[in-house]
Amino acid sequence: MLPLLPLPHLNREFDYLVPAEFDEAAAVGVRVRVRFAGRLVDGFIVGRVAASDHPGKLGYLERVVSAERVLTPEIVDLVAAVAHRYAGTRADVLRLAVPPRHAKVEAEPVVDPPKIAAPEVDLDAWASYTHGAAFLDAVAAGRNPRAAWQVLPGEDWPARIAELAGTCAASGRSALVVVPDQRDLDRVAAACEAVNGTDSVVALSAGLGPAKRYRRWLSALRREVSIVVGTRSAVFAPVRNLGLIVLWDDGDDGYAEPRSPYPHAREIALLRAHGIGCSAVLAGHARTAEAEALVDAGWAHDLLAPRAVVRERQPHVVALADSDHALARDPGARAARLPAIAFDAARNALKNGLGVLVQVPRGGYVPSLACGKCRNPARCRRCNGPLALPSAPGADGAGTPTCRWCGIADANHRCTVCGSRTLRAVVIGAHRTAEELGRAFPGVPVHTSGGATVLDSVASGASLVISTVGAEPSTPGGYGAALLLDGWALLGRADLRAAEETLRRWMTAGALVRAGADGGRVVVVAESEIPTVQALVRWDPVGHARAQLDERIEVGFPPAVHVAAVDGSSAAIAALVEEAALPDGVEILGPVDLPEGQRHPAGGGSGRDDGFDGDVQRLLLRVSRGSGAALARALADAQAVRSARKNTESVRVQVDPIRIG
Structure with a gap:
């Protein structure tokens, strides 16, 4: 027991x-x-x-x-x-x-599993991918192919996933589809029901009530359904005779579990597929270094479209300063937030009755402020948190600089360095952007998506859609243009995955735009010489992922190696490391002080062992790929010894966290 x-x-x-x-x-x-x-x-x-x-x-x-x-x-x-x-x-x-158990649900009668007929597969759509039809045939025949699937821009990817899952279900096995959020879950579940019938599909998510969630979970356990679609925790769904696991957009932060032991859904899916020998597909518009490492090792194979097809389907992408001619026409383009090339793209799309998607990296009005004289970041006098402007200034007192941590307004802020009372915007939020563009294009409907109000879709027709990253709504027929603003805010983050994450966000938005042959245009406000920008212009996520993996190999970071992050007080970290029988070749980095914003695991939740008191430090333990299991075992054993000795001082261990420092 x-x-x-x-x-x-x-x-x-x-x-x-x-x-x-x-x-x-x-x-x-x-x-x-x-x-x-x-x-x-x-x-x-x-x-x-x-x-x-x-x-x-x-x-x-x-x-x-x-x-x-x-x-x-x-x-x-x-x-x-x-x-x-x-x-x-x-x-x-x-x-x-x-x-958790729900007794009343368990007492309900068991439903016989439905008969799944082979779905109608759009062979032309799968023929766009090299070996796409052969991959489907292998799944239908009960074989277990594994692939990293680069989805074409403009592709109806929920329908393709539904066809793939239905093909597996028709062979007598079950299929499991994992997506990062509720919006994607709704789209994929609807597509699976349309292709395979409502009785054969169940959707699992944390947002369901206890009874409804448990009822659906039991239907998977009892094999009353053949296709399970769900968010992060659904990767554990107890489907019987599992033949296929599909994970959409594996680079999304939502896959990182915020509770101990902080596993990543992608790694769980791979462990499960390897353990039982079923098919596995990592799908998305972009590609992570982890997915590229699987292809590099031969564990998975590329499922790509030929370059000619990619060029035919992708929108025309223009970067800031793509040519000397552009700079000659717009000398202030490098400094402007929305240069002339972006205005031209938006104007042309609106004139043709098409929507324009504007992607901004931050929500709110002005989410970051600095001193207008010396540029020192504006901080709260009470808690030293960052000051922001939550709304436009008004006579009723709205728009007063407010702390993002404690919520205290500071109408009389004075810079601690130079004493100036003036403030300037460091980052412009979605609401301020909507206000500015609404004035620039009078009479055009403006929609905002992000924060508490995320739109699933917008109606076709001329309109401006201002969206934060990850909240981009779709529109029938695709947008006429997409403007990707403030690229420096995404690329300039002090994060190992900044370039990978930026390209993923850009491609997600760009994939919603019409093909270049149909007038679709994407304007990215970032320097064209940056490799990530060039990867977007060429629509080359595989090449970018290959470069990212090579960089990780060179500097020694995951997935090239395994890294364990140990957080706690300096004394607790030292005691744990001294107790652990670390494998040969382990490299110890740190410890260093852990900033306040990183004292909880990725995902924003609170784990079982987060009760830190005082200053928190982080120590990194780095080993080769072959020693990862030994490192995890040594840390687990050391934690067990500390527990047996009733050592109550908190230490958090995270293996291969998505945010290392």
């Missing part, structure tokens, strides 16, 4: 006697309650044996919570693999994998 105990040194099975009254119900995989150290705890039965090797006295199961076998053998193995990969405990991973 595996009890759900939070302590690392108790991360193992324990033997219990099964009373005769529970003999039939106490099957492998069911939930039980047992008495542990004088208190009742939840757990799962992971095996039944006739006799125990334990020499002492055994306790009895207190009760079987439910006869439903919610923990399948495959998920047991997957949970163990994830715990080992991320130096965590199986109890923590099980909390991510198995939702």
